[in-house]
Amino acid sequence: MSAGELGAVTAGPPATSEQWTRRYGDALMNTFGTPRGVLVRGEGPYVWDADGRRYLDLLGGIAVTVLGHAHPTLTAAVSAQLGTLGHVSNFFATPNQVALAERLLALARAPQGSRVFFTNSGTEAVEGLVKMTRMTGRTRILAQEGAFHGRTMGALALTHKRAYREPFEPLPPGVEFLPFGDAAALEAAMDDDVAAIVLELVQGEAGVRPLPPGFWALARRLADRHGALLALDEVQTGIGRTGEWFAFQHPDLGAGVQPDVMTLAKGLGAGFPIGAVIGFGAAGSLLGPGQHGTTFGGNPVAAAAGLATLGVIERDGLLAQARDLGTRLTRALAQLPVVSDVRGRGLLLGAQLRAPAAARVADLAMEAGYIVNPVTADTLRLAPPLILTWDQVAGFVDLLAGLTPADLEEAR
Template identity: 55%
Template sequence: MSGGQERTTSQAEWLERYGASHIGVFGAPGLVISRGEGCWVWDVDGRRYLDLVSGIAVNALGHSHPELVAAISKQAGELVHVSNFFTTTAQVGAAERILALADAPAGSGVFFTNSGTESVEAAIKLSRRTGRSRIVALEGAFHGRSTGALALTHKAAYREPFEPLIPHVVHVPPGDVAALRAAVDERTAMVLLEPVQGEAGVLPLDGDYLRAAREVTREVGALLVLDEIQTGIGRTGAWFAHQHHGVVPDAMTLAKGLGGGVPIGALVTFGPETTALLAPGQHGSTFGGNPLACSAALTVLDTIESEGLVTRAGELGEHLVAAVAALEDPRLGPVRGLGLLRAIPLRGLASTDVVAAARRAGFIVNPVAPDAIRLAPPLVITAAELDGFVTALPSILDDATRSSS
């Protein structure tokens, strides 16, 4: 049978074929998705789900947004790849747009990658160009799974099977300014922080801590790099989460929502001194900055702005917080996070059971922690769609309770 033929139709059969053809790093997929529209997706059996995860904060415009579809189709018909011996109008335009939205000063720059992990790898190389090697990250941090980024990711179960990793990485408790000050000295090349720790359970760092990080890195001449891979591109109610707190980093990493589903990431440097650390020939990417991905990114940024989705993300996030609180359900804790990056804490229930029950009810959520579910819906979601989930939540919890007993 050729790869293009589809002799099977049921979800169970497709999942069996998946297991027989893939390296099992992801385990068994929960669904086989066939199509999407707006904030909804359908599986191959024809069942519909409200997508409240959006590919883990990737599908910023939802599924099949007409502007993004048109831009990708047009660019595919003109030019898909040229290599970085050359540039394209899409690449230049996307870089300029990112710098403008970041309020980056003159002399700032963008290096396009294909993923968040690659953006972090570029940041590691940037920091090494300071002549130092020590990197300070946070306990609970997640920065990727390549061998460089993995050293900065905190979870031991991710790191230990692949050690030894790059040396001189120190993890300190989030929010502890004294611990940060004790760890950062003249040996430190970079402090790397997520403004909201996503994989740790959607845990925001407060403004005082981020400002202290900015202060201590300046004191010793280290770089402050902010990992905005999950928090950037309007998700938290600002274009980039650090803008809530008036902190200007030396660099930031981007990916996820930037391409609206098309793979693209970026390392963004602030100011000429940081930009100049990477000289010609010191880094590269075959596919980074390709015109298809850059055209998608430019369209995502323009559409988010024209549809007012940044402000709306902040407003809908607060709407969700209030709606969940109004349930007064003792099985739920106060919603945490920023904008449309949220976690709902659970009391007495396992998140995996709640996720399974939500899927049975037609909702896709994520077990971000053993006792919390994550919501990172498309920025185009409506209040009515969020309310539909909140209204169903008590019955979802009832189902989870029955299933676990």
């Protein structure tokens, strides 16, 4: 298509959100339902819709846009790399690919022998994790009730929600779901036939639920005792989201105890699609030549985005900012009459309401210019850019402060 032909596609008066939504319904599969809006641009923590309305993006593309929108360093890195070398396939290596793998291993303080496999998404990273568990010669996997690990077939087998699973059964066998955070259940289920324990330190999709203190360390001991892998899904919690590079580095969440396998995505490219699965130590050699592959994974543009993202987080002190703002926001939300509990860490927070009115409150927030996620019937999930400031988010706190328990009852 020539430049003139491309211009013809976008010529004429701008379409409204209503018009775009109608066209969306006619052109795209109905896998996500009706969009909440049509967004056309972003800057920092803000986005604008096709009708010109501005919103503070407190969801961050579901914990993805850690640098906000149109960050100049990320934009420059991606543009420069795409103008130099965009894709080569994995028959060849590129400096960006190698440098990003080395950087991730260093940030995770991974031991000698650790290795990285790059993917395009979190669910693909989990697929790699599943394959790694099969290479142990065992097929039994212990997961948690409330877990969400993705929607491809292997990842879906680890995802607990029945509504996601049932239409596609039979799924890959061997997965057992244990009561969330139940130490006794985990101990009772462990045996020498277990290939892996798969955990999220904070379950985002289940309402931002952290595992109980000590559970991760117990899982590490049991995995070691029975020769199983301890696998950690940090797709949502990794890359600074909780105020550390990875959630397992929090003393009270992961006790600093390393997993054998860890998956990453979402914030790693700050909006550019990239994921990774890391094998720590001996687990880095579980997959050999021909046993896994990807056409686009670790391509030079995605790797450039990953390197730029990590660089900005370090340069601008965004880990500390996520910790500090998360603490302040948690305290402010916990004092509100309509909030019964605040869970999470850093800038992955779940504000539990005193009634199952999260969907209506999210609608009210959007009408007022704030994007949040009613992740469960009574919980709002916040996963904003790490560049967010208190002055920007204070208005959202004020909005919730203006609600009363009676307002929640009316919204039910």
